[in-house]
Amino acid sequence: MTTPNTVFRAVRIGLRLSQDEMAQRIRDAGQALGEPNDASKRLVQRWESGDVRTPRPVYLRALEAVTKLSADRLGFESVNLPPARVTEDGSGGHDVTRSQPDGRPAPAPAPLGDDYSGVWLSHYEYFSSSRANTFSGLHHVLLRHHGNRITAASLAGASSNPDSPLTLDLTVDRNVVTGTWTEQTADAGYYRGARYHGAIQLLVDPTGRLMTGKWVGFGKEFDVNTGPWELRLLDRSTAEEVLRRYSVAPEVPPSA
Template identity: 60%
Template sequence: MTTPNSTLRAVRMGLLLSQDEFARVLREDGERAGEPNNASKRLVQRWEDGSTAAPQPLYARALERVTGMPIDALGFPSPVLARVADDGRGGHDLQDSPVGIPTGTVSAPQTTPRGNYSGVWLSTYEYVSSGRGNEVFTGKHYVVLLQHGNRLTGRSLPNASLNPDSPLTLDLQLDGSTVTGTWTEQTASDGYYRGARYFGALQMLVEPTGRRMAGKWVGFGKEFDVNTGPWELRLMDTSTGKATLASYNRPPD
């Protein structure tokens, strides 16, 4: 069985691109970089449905440039877990490991999620800036959240953050009403944090209505101290259609 790459799909949808448009952008990037590629809608589909487990280096570099994210943050399995073989279609498929590690990802049984949490969510968190007199600031993003089984992956829409050019990604796991995972935010290059990339852990509880998640984040600060603060996700729309995403592609109120 293959495991769909919902992270890559969330990132693509966060960029407001269809599979065909995403393939075209990858081809155009390859031309600009002097590394022409044959990215197609079918190739993007194979990455997203998991039938192609990992992209060739040529495509991996294009994916990193287009998304602004490292390839290991785009939902592809780590090459250390298995031997990778060229499948001749722009990607690689996993084969049996020579050291006896089973193919695919084996995870512990998970509690069945109560519902589907895919949709557009308003993400709001607070943090204290020690370099600015311990003033409390708020970060807000409209995030596309996609669910596959017990896994939730999220990516902020390109123009939908309170602070411009600060994309946010979420990789979360559901266990009943508990949501646990990681977050990553790339700060604006011309902002106070000068393009620094911050990441940390996140745990929230889902309200019985399924329309709000609230909890705490933890992460390191500018002075290499460990900070924490409140984080909330509030459901805005259950649709992930292109028109809906376009309507939320703006800074939150």
């Protein structure tokens, strides 16, 4: 009796993909990786039903590219994936291991997956010792995703604290986002134009629409502070009319 792979099914549903659409994404990833595959709706059904507990490496590499999750985190049996293979002319296949001109193995291709460019709601929390209370900082930020790098900047007038622009410089490694943040507080605000900066690390959920994690930074007395930080996708478009629409102070999320 087989055990259904409920983890993989949950990831697919979280990505809002039908079984047909998941199969198409896997085929597209295979093409991009230089090793085409024949993923089908029936194959996705067999993975979810548990009939296949360990997909072939060509499928696992494509699956990891689509979901940004490793095989074991997709509910499959853990395996050590061999490197992708290409034909001698570099056009794809499974006969000759990819190598550089000097004979050394070439680096593994960068993970594919979602482009995180778009307008996001940035929401962090911090404790003010001088006011003995916890406060929120909210910004509408524009993310631009290039390769494994993300840069972000708050839109004009789009801060819960007026004139407090925020910037982020991030690196993406599968579903882990790590980098730095900088915020320039308003001259007329409580912090009187102080500039704060620190580090941030976030995890991307399987839908690619939410990043949650923690920030760390120094306080006024050079003590190390930390707190939760969340980025929530609002609109994937970066068109001018969309940016104008979000160039307003954000509202506090219902869950805050």
